Amino acid sequence: MPVPRQPVPRQPARHQPASRQARKAPPGVTSHVWPSGGRHLWPSGEISPPQVHDRGHLVYAAGGVLAVHTARGTSIVPANRVAWTPAGFTHRHRAHGDTDMRIVFLAPSLARLVPDRPAVFLASGLAREVLLTLTGPRNYDGTAPGHTRAARSRLLRVLVDELREADEQPLHLPEPHDDRLRALARMLYENPADTATLAELGRRTGASTRTLSRLFRAELGMTFYEWRTQLRIHHALVLLAEGHDTTRTAYACGWANPSGFIAAFTDVIGTTPGRYRAGHR
Known part of the structure; x- marks a missing residue:
């Protein structure tokens, strides 16, 4: 069985803010969360609770393999791939191997430029570096000044432009x-x-x-x-x-x-x- 099938509710009655939901990390998970994204270090086999966000988000596995489950199916995110989950989709994550998961939320103005369904994209070298920059230590540990809002906006636009040019990958297994x-x-x-x-x-x-x-x-x-x-x-x-x-x-x-x-x-x-x-x- 490639990815255990978990019961996932279609959609909660009310959406909670994404930042509040992301703080509730499962036991054994090391998490750093900020309003525009996050980083979670998952032990192998860890599964998140079902959740839904008001903004669409990209996830990237800097290490390990990540599975993203929605009612539409399951996306597998190996190295050099990026998974997209639109706003309002109930989802859960599972780590295969110790996994370094990076998350970037997109504002609606950028989210409308990518598909309105879950998808997996090939991550170019530039997209990968932007993802790592947007989710690196300067975002959460205070070792260096964080990005200005203008700089972050420019990086996010570069990231979305790279994904729009990338080939969509056949790694979403429909349900x-x-x-x-x-x-x-x-x-x-x-x-x-x-x-x-x-x-x-x-x-x-x-x-x-x-x-x-x-x-x-x-x-x-x-x-x-x-x-x-x-x-x-x-x-x-x-x-x-x-x-x-x-x-x-x-x-x-x-x-x-x-x-x-x-x-x-x-x-x-x-x-x-x-x-x-x-x-x-």
């Missing part, structure tokens, strides 16, 4: 709603190595191949095989971050051999599993 798709998804969440065909899975869930194919396209906007590949890549990112080697990860995620896994992983993530794993040691 099915049809009961037949949910039953199928549950089986593959629990066993990503299952190599059953769509016809075989259909027999287990009581739906025809044609019906399931139509539902995947209509609800999730992709084919079954595209969805399953994303599910397996999600699981692989988690296993690699937790220290598993390429061969073990390949078989645990359903690839017949490591070479097929390496090719698929590199195509989606942009680097080999070995290099990715080395960056998380």
